[in-house]
Amino acid sequence: MSALIQCEDVWKIYRVGDMEVQALRGLSLTIEQGEFVAIMGSSGSGKSTLMNILGCLDQPTKGRYRLNGIEASNLKPDQLAGIRNQQIGFVFQSFNLIPRTSALENAQLPLFYRGLSLKEQRTQAAAALRRVGLQGREHHYPTQLSGGQQQRVAIARALVTSPSLLLADEPTGNLDTQSSQEIMRILDQLNRDEGITIILVTHEVDIAAYAAREIVIKDGQVLSDHLTKGRPTPSPVGG
Amino acid sequence: MSAFVWLTILTALRILARNRMRAGLTMLGIVIGVAAVIAMVSIGEGAKQAVQAQIATMGTNVIIIFPGVTSASGVRGSQGSAVTLTVSDAVDLKKRVPLLSDTGWAKRDVMQIVYGNRNWNGTVNGVSPSYLTIRDWSFTSGGSFTQTDVESAARVALIGQTIVGNLFEPGEEPVGAVIRLKNVPFRVIGVLAPKGQSAQGTDQDDVIFIPFSTAERKVFGTSFIGSVGAMFGSTDQVEDLPMAAEQIREVLRARHRLQAEQEDDFTIRTQVDIGKVQEGTSETLTMMLFAIASVSLLVGGIGIMNILLVSVTERTREIGVRMAVGAKRRHIVMQFLIEAMTLSLVGGVLGIILGVTGAKLTTLIAGWPTIISGNVILLAFFFSLVVGLFFGLYPANKASRLNPIEALRYE
Numbered sequence: 280m281s282a283l284i285q286c287e288d289v290w291k292i293y294r295v296g297d298m299e300v301q302a303l304r305g306l307s308l309t310i311e312q313g314e315f316v317a318i319m320g321s322s323g324s325g326k327s328t329l330m331n332i333l334g335c336l337d338q339p340t341k342g343r344y345r346l347n348g349i350e351a352s353n354l355k356p357d358q359l360a361g362i363r364n365q366q367i368g369f370v371f372q373s374f375n376l377i378p379r380t381s382a383l384e385n386a387q388l389p390l391f392y393r394g395l396s397l398k399e400q401r402t403q404a405a406a407a408l409r410r411v412g413l414q415g416r417e418h419h420y421p422t423q424l425s426g427g428q429q430q431r432v433a434i435a436r437a438l439v440t441s442p443s444l445l446l447a448d449e450p451t452g453n454l455d456t457q458s459s460q461e462i463m464r465i466l467d468q469l470n471r472d473e474g475i476t477i478i479l480v481t482h483e484v485d486i487a488a489y490a491a492r493e494i495v496i497k498d499g500q501v502l503s504d505h506l507t508k509g510r511p512t513p514s515p516v517g518g
Numbered sequence: 519m520s521a522f523v524w525l526t527i528l529t530a531l532r533i534l535a536r537n538r539m540r541a542g543l544t545m546l547g548i549v550i551g552v553a554a555v556i557a558m559v560s561i562g563e564g565a566k567q568a569v570q571a572q573i574a575t576m577g578t579n580v581i582i583i584f585p586g587v588t589s590a591s592g593v594r595g596s597q598g599s600a601v602t603l604t605v606s607d608a609v610d611l612k613k614r615v616p617l618l619s620d621t622g623w624a625k626r627d628v629m630q631i632v633y634g635n636r637n638w639n640g641t642v643n644g645v646s647p648s649y650l651t652i653r654d655w656s657f658t659s660g661g662s663f664t665q666t667d668v669e670s671a672a673r674v675a676l677i678g679q680t681i682v683g684n685l686f687e688p689g690e691e692p693v694g695a696v697i698r699l700k701n702v703p704f705r706v707i708g709v710l711a712p713k714g715q716s717a718q719g720t721d722q723d724d725v726i727f728i729p730f731s732t733a734e735r736k737v738f739g740t741s742f743i744g745s746v747g748a749m750f751g752s753t754d755q756v757e758d759l760p761m762a763a764e765q766i767r768e769v770l771r772a773r774h775r776l777q778a779e780q781e782d783d784f785t786i787r788t789q790v791d792i793g794k795v796q797e798g799t800s801e802t803l804t805m806m807l808f809a810i811a812s813v814s815l816l817v818g819g820i821g822i823m824n825i826l827l828v829s830v831t832e833r834t835r836e837i838g839v840r841m842a843v844g845a846k847r848r849h850i851v852m853q854f855l856i857e858a859m860t861l862s863l864v865g866g867v868l869g870i871i872l873g874v875t876g877a878k879l880t881t882l883i884a885g886w887p888t889i890i891s892g893n894v895i896l897l898a899f900f901f902s903l904v905v906g907l908f909f910g911l912y913p914a915n916k917a918s919r920l921n922p923i924e925a926l927r928y929e
């Protein structure tokens with residue numbers, strides 16, 4: 280069976296005026312189904328650029344990217360949208376919930392584009408919210424939730440479709456230590472219990488420590504790639 | 519897909535409710551446009567139907583021939599000022615123009631009508647019996663005169679409702695009563711059913727009919743025996759009117775020995791011509807409405823487009839999120855199109871309510887007849903939908919072409 284993620288000599292080149300910015304420079308990477316990977320590296324090293332390509336939000340300028348055996352480098356926008364909807368969940372640093380829309384409706388959103396019936400959307404979104412410990416908050420608006428809670432809604436939205444891949448670009452970047460730990464525990468559990476592949480970008484060592492594998496990026500290339508010693512013992516998710 | 523559409527409509531309504539002020543101002547153009555169309559079409563239709571009802575009182579498929587030259591609007595000089603038409607013209611026309619099912623003639627004069635100690639100045643018409651059938655006169659009591667009445671120049675009269683109202687006591691039966699015209703006694707043998715105002719605004723019920731022969735010999739002056747004030751013809755089919763009019767013209771020109779370069783010494787008007795003159799006015803009104811409506815709907819549409827472009831910019835991040843979780847281009851297009859159509863439809867419905875209210879108030883206050891047709895309402899509804907669709911297309915398309923990464927990063 281092929282790996283979940285296969286990057287071969289991936290380049291991403293931005294043109295800004297006459298200038299050429301090489302954000303990714305021949306990066307190659309393989310990630311298996313079920314892994315929990317932390318991507319680290321200094322600012323501007325190309326982490327977000329890579330995450331966008333892995334998440335099918337963007338396509339490489341050169342090189343090949345295969346997700347679940349599907350060549351994503353030459354798909355059309357709507358086909359990419361379909362893949363994102365079916366296989367990928369996103370968690371962003373800035374939560375990116377839709378304002379003035381309840382937690383439940385935010386969590387429903389991917390199912391909405393799957394064309395499920397309203398009833399199915401509701402049940403599955405409510406279940407996803409329960410999994411991140413937000414039962415009872417279904418009808419809260421984002422402004423009525425703390426940062427940590429908003430990020431948990433975002434995680435519920437990401438996992439509601441049971442994706443094979445969850446991408447989190449600095450998910451704890453806007454959170455305090457305690458909320459960060461809660462988020463990480465949820466992600467850890469999703470990885471352990473459901474086998475969801477998680478790729479996480481972070482600048483913090485103790486966050487990266489939750490992952491089993493650590494990849495360091497520098498100047499758009501893989502600088503180092505190794506398994507970490509171990510993971511903290513999981514503790515129950517707080518409400 | 520239906521769950522998607524339904525939820526998108528709900529979302530659109532929620533956004534609309536959230537920005538009531540903004541939505542209201544945006545919709546104003548549509549509201550005014552639709553209201554103007556509804557109100558004015560209703561008033562126009564009401565006026566048109568009133569005119570048509572008046573024209574219908576002329577009779578069915580009627581052709582009128584006046585002596586002398588008449589202006590195009592149908593307004594003419596005093597009837598009978600020229601003595602170019604005669605009874606024999608009318609009789610001959612019936613023989614030589616087969617399209618005419620009948621011809622009739624009339625001559626009139628205004629005189630004092632006396633009954634008991636009451637009197638009234640009214641129009642007395644000497645008419646052929648066929649005149650009454652051509653003009654579709656019917657009776658509320660009594661009946662028309664007979665051929666015998668005509669041959670014997672009997673002193674019998676048919677009287678209109680206005681005359682009845684002015685000469686008789688309420689409830690008094692006029693049939694059988696004797697009235698005096700120029701001091702000549704006439705027995706009333708029929709009371710005419712009311713016709714109301716003519717298309718020219720005269721009271722058609724202020725009328726007395728007596729046999730043409732009686733009028734010539736006993737009431738009107740004896741000069742120009744055989745001349746008529748006007749001739750009337752009718753055809754079976756309304757389509758035959760123009761052809762019949764042309765044939766009448768040829769026959770009359772020949773009978774009057776007019777040379778090719780001479781003008782007609784008579785004027786022919788068909789019921790259709792008269793209707794057209796009246797409809798011309800309401801057509802002008804309709805064109806004006808059309809202009810007002812187009813401009814308002816255009817302005818309304820541009821307003822919707824503008825507000826949608828603002829909305830697309832404001833909600834760039836939201837669009838990015840939607841794209842990230844799997845919204846395809848058509849989903850984003852649909853979302854904004856539905857928002858645009860919701861705006862324009864709500865505007866349209868408000869406009870319909872306003873327009874219908876306006877029309878009803880016009881009837882109530884100014885007393886103008888108005889007709890609110892379901893078609894106009896349907897059309898207004900449809901138009902506001904189309905405006906929303908058309909002007910929503912550009913913003914919706916713009917939103918759907920956003921790059922998801924840039925949209926997600928948008929501040």
Ligand SMILES: Nc1ncnc2c1ncn2[C@@H]1O[C@H](COP(=O)(O)OP(=O)(O)OP(=O)(O)O)[C@@H](O)[C@H]1O
Pocket residue numbers: 293294295300301302320321322323324325326327328329
């Ligand atoms: N849309 C763009 N246009 C031009 N240059 C870009 C664009 N996006 C990223 N870059 C450049 O590509 C390089 C990599 O950017 P990227 O966002 O991937 O860095 P990063 O590793 O995520 O940094 P950080 O840790 O600060 O988030 C940077 O030099 C950045 O300026």
Ligand SMILES: [Mg+2]
Pocket residue numbers: 326327328448
């Ligand atoms: Mg980044």
